[in-house]
Every structure is written in structure tokens, then in C-alpha cells.
Amino acid sequence: MIIGIDDTDSNEGMCTTYLGALLLEELQAFGEVEKPPLLVRLNPTIPHKTRGNAAVALRLETCCPEKVMDHVISRIEEFARFECEKTNPGAVFIQENEGKRLKPVLRAFLEKAVRDVITIEEAKNLILELEIPSKSFKNGRGLIGALAACGAMLNREDWDHTYEHLAYRQREKWGTPRSVEKESLEEADRQTYPETWDTLDHANSLVVCVPHSPDPVLFGIRGKSPETVTKAASLVRAEPTERFAVYRTNQGTDMHILPVESVEEIRDMHSYRVEGTVSATPETIHGGHVIFSLRDKAGAELDCAAFEPTKNFRELVRELLPGDRVVLFGSVNSRTLNIEKIEIKELALLYTEENPKCPTCGKHMKSTGQGQGFRCRKCRTQAPSKVSCEMERTLEPGLYEVPPCARRHLAKPLVREKRSDYRIFPSR
Ligand code: ATP
Numbered sequence: 001m002i003i004g005i006d007d008t009d010s011n012e013g014m015c016t017t018y019l020g021a022l023l024l025e026e027l028q029a030f031g032e033v034e035k036p037p038l039l040v041r042l043n044p045t046i047p048h049k050t051r052g053n054a055a056v057a058l059r060l061e062t063c064c065p066e067k068v069m070d071h072v073i074s075r076i077e078e079f080a081r082f083e084c085e086k087t088n089p090g091a092v093f094i095q096e097n098e099g100k101r102l103k104p105v106l107r108a109f110l111e112k113a114v115r116d117v118i119t120i121e122e123a124k125n126l127i128l129e130l131e132i133p134s135k136s137f138k139n140g141r142g143l144i145g146a147l148a149a150c151g152a153m154l155n156r157e158d159w160d161h162t163y164e165h166l167a168y169r170q171r172e173k174w175g176t177p178r179s180v181e182k183e184s185l186e187e188a189d190r191q192t193y194p195e196t197w198d199t200l201d202h203a204n205s206l207v208v209c210v211p212h213s214p215d216p217v218l219f220g221i222r223g224k225s226p227e228t229v230t231k232a233a234s235l236v237r238a239e240p241t242e243r244f245a246v247y248r249t250n251q252g253t254d255m256h257i258l259p260v261e262s263v264e265e266i267r268d269m270h271s272y273r274v275e276g277t278v279s280a281t282p283e284t285i286h287g288g289h290v291i292f293s294l295r296d297k298a299g300a301e302l303d304c305a306a307f308e309p310t311k312n313f314r315e316l317v318r319e320l321l322p323g324d325r326v327v328l329f330g331s332v333n334s335r336t337l338n339i340e341k342i343e344i345k346e347l348a349l350l351y352t353e354e355n356p357k358c359p360t361c362g363k364h365m366k367s368t369g370q371g372q373g374f375r376c377r378k379c380r381t382q383a384p385s386k387v388s389c390e391m392e393r394t395l396e397p398g399l400y401e402v403p404p405c406a407r408r409h410l411a412k413p414l415v416r417e418k419r420s421d422y423r424i425f426p427s428r
Helices: 016-030 066-080 096-115 122-130 141-156 182-192 226-234 315-316
Strands: 002-006 031-033 037-042 054-062 090-094 134-138 162-169 217-223 241-249 258-260 270-278 290-295 301-306 326-332 336-344 351-354 386-392 398-401
Touching: 002 016, 002 066, 002 141, 016 031, 016 066, 016 162, 016 241, 037 096, 037 141, 054 066, 054 141, 054 336, 066 090, 066 134, 090 096, 090 141, 090 336, 096 122, 122 290, 122 326, 134 141, 134 398, 162 226, 162 336, 182 226, 217 226, 226 241, 301 315, 315 336, 315 398
Parallel strands: 037 241, 258 270, 301 336
Antiparallel strands: 002 054, 002 090, 031 054, 037 054, 090 134, 162 217, 162 241, 270 290, 270 326, 290 301, 326 336, 336 398, 351 386
């Protein structure tokens, strides 16, 4: 049986991944639970999300599906933050013998949930039409994520994936400041990077893997394999934990990105890869955000931004100049692309005028007076006018990304990039 759950938390507490970790243990009473469970990140632009728009899927072999459903529902009733207007839990249950029939349709649903916007009615209608057992609370929006998570489990061999080791706090500590030794995170990072990533943000001196919200997560280590995230987690010295889970996830895969040829195709609440030419010098506006305009082949323009939370990435963006050819990756809201990654394909050639160089000694000549040309004082060589020369650019073509502290869960970090046709500048 496959179980998808979503939308149990609020800004004041809980986390659907905690419920997943709890059920991973408890459902063993009803059968054999498959590891790893799935943590699926959905469209990052959805306004209803609490934090990272996550949903969870578990799979188990059981001979008592009714009991499993009752148990999952009772745990949602116990843990979900119903008092929050934004918490609308949903759970979906798929019997093993239904897998083949539901696989393609739920694959399409998953892809839509990651890249597009889905209405609650759409999810409810699909559930009715396909006769899928489910349980929803309040407006039932969580059914969207729960269905998508089941789609991910049914098609789990078909999508790129990474892993996350999530450690959870003891219940009496929830909502209090977390205690994690920074030196141990540095050691874990030193021993396992680049097989793990986003534990720390060295450039901005920040710890990235320890959240600040009142949810049950103590820390999360992201990486390439269950072994590497487990090794890194074993090096962390911190307050005692209640439990942990290693999730297989679509985090760090760029699954949300839609490639587009033209700016005209771009819509709010979607994420894109779009190529164009910088058409206006980047400007720093109130709040420290850096914005510029991108022009596509057809001449259509799009506002692009490196917002203040992207910290040192803004320095790179400020160096762009009109005429630079770039490919941008990012989510669009209010007709503005929030840059996650940038590939600088070609830098515009800029020219400046300077005094000519002496052909004998190579030094710059001096002016001999207005309209009277230039002369080398030492060699006595002469030239009639200034010469045009190419200005040096501080930027280099290649792939760049926002720092770990500003990374979107779904954004593929450059440490995972296999391309060899471009220089890659992973942020750390
Ligand atoms: P949680 O830990 O509870 O999962 P979260 O930050 O992941 O917290 P949710 O509380 O799950 O966010 O809120 C996101 C809501 O948006 C869920 O109800 C989910 O079903 C819904 N949702 C997810 N993807 C889409 C989508 N593509 N279109 C519309 N709604 C979506």
C-alpha cells in the first residue's frame, strides 16, 4: 500500500516529514515498511505553503489496509495544526494492485504539482473518478500534495533524486532554541562535501542545515546517497534527538524548471530556464534587491531580480552589462524572475579610448596638447590620436548559483552539475 500525506503543519509548529518519520516506525506494527520513504517538494511558488511545500509518501506491505488507514488518519488528527487557517490536511491510500492503473495518471499529476498550479477541485475530481481511498480535513487542499506524493512513489525510478537525513527533536524541546555544535557541522561538512551540500554557507558564515522555526526538525543533511548523509549526520554533536529518517527526495534536481524559448510564454507561479540578453544595467533598489531587464530573441523583456536574501550573489549580478548573453533559472511571481542560477554564455565586448602605446618601449605616450597628438618622451615616437581598446571584464563565462542560505529546495546545486562544456562555480 502507498500512503501520501500533506499539509499538516503551520508556522507555529509541526512538519509533515515528522509525521512521515513517526509513521515509518509505527506502521511496522501492520506490515513491512519500505525504506527510504519519499519527501517530495512541489511548486515552490504556491502561496498556501507553510515553508517548503513538501509532501510525504510511504509504502508498506500489509494484510490489514483498513487498520493502516485508521492509524494514519488518527495520527493526522492528533498532530496536524488544525487551528491554522492554512492547514488543510489530506491523505491518499493506494492499494498495491491499483498501482499499474494509477501509475501514468499520477505521474502526470506529480509533474503538474511540481511545475504548475492545481485546484482542490481538480484533485478531488481525480480521486472520485479513479476511486482512490482518501481522507481530507477542512478544505482538503492537502489532497493535492498527497496525490502527488503517491505519484512520486509509483514512479520512483523515473525521476532524478537526492537524499536528506532529517533529525527530529524530543517533543519537550519543540519551540525552544536548538542546540547544535557548529564545529561538528564544520567537521561533517569537511569530511563529506561535495557528497553532501548546504550544511553550511561559508561565504556568508551561516549554518544552513538547522532551521529556526518552531517545527520538530533539529537538522537536515542533504546529499548524494543514504550513506553520505548518514555519515555526515553521525558527526553532528547536538541535543538528544527523538528520531530520524533518511528520505529519498526530488530536492536539488531542478524538477520545477520549465525550459522556454520566449519571454511571452512566461507566467506567474511557474519556474523557468530562459535565455536572453541583458538589456539594462542592473540597478540596486530599496531593500538591497538587484534588478535588471532581460531581452529574448524576439525582443520581449522580462524583469529579473537577485533579491536581498541572495546576499553575495548580488555582487555578481551587479557586474552584468547590457549585451551580456545569459541563461537564467528561477521562479516567476509578479512578472519578475527570482534568479536561482545564471549561466553567463558570452560577455559583451566593451571598448574605451586610451593614449596610444609607444611601439619601441611599450609605455603609454603623453598628449602634446589639444589636437596635437601624442608622443613618447623617451623614444620620441609619435601618434596622431587616441586608440580604441577592449575593456577588461571582472566576470568569467560559466555557471553560477545563489549561496546555500538562499537555495530553493528544488534547485539543483552546482556541485551536482555534470556538464563539462562550461566552467562551474559552485557556491559554498
Ligand atoms: P507541510 O510540512 O505541512 O507539508 P509545507 O510548507 O510543505 O508544509 P503545506 O502546509 O503542505 O506546505 O502547504 C502547501 C499546500 O499547497 C498543500 O495543501 C498542498 O497540497 C498544496 N499544493 C502543493 N502543490 C500545489 C500545486 N502545484 N498547486 C496547488 N496547490 C498545491
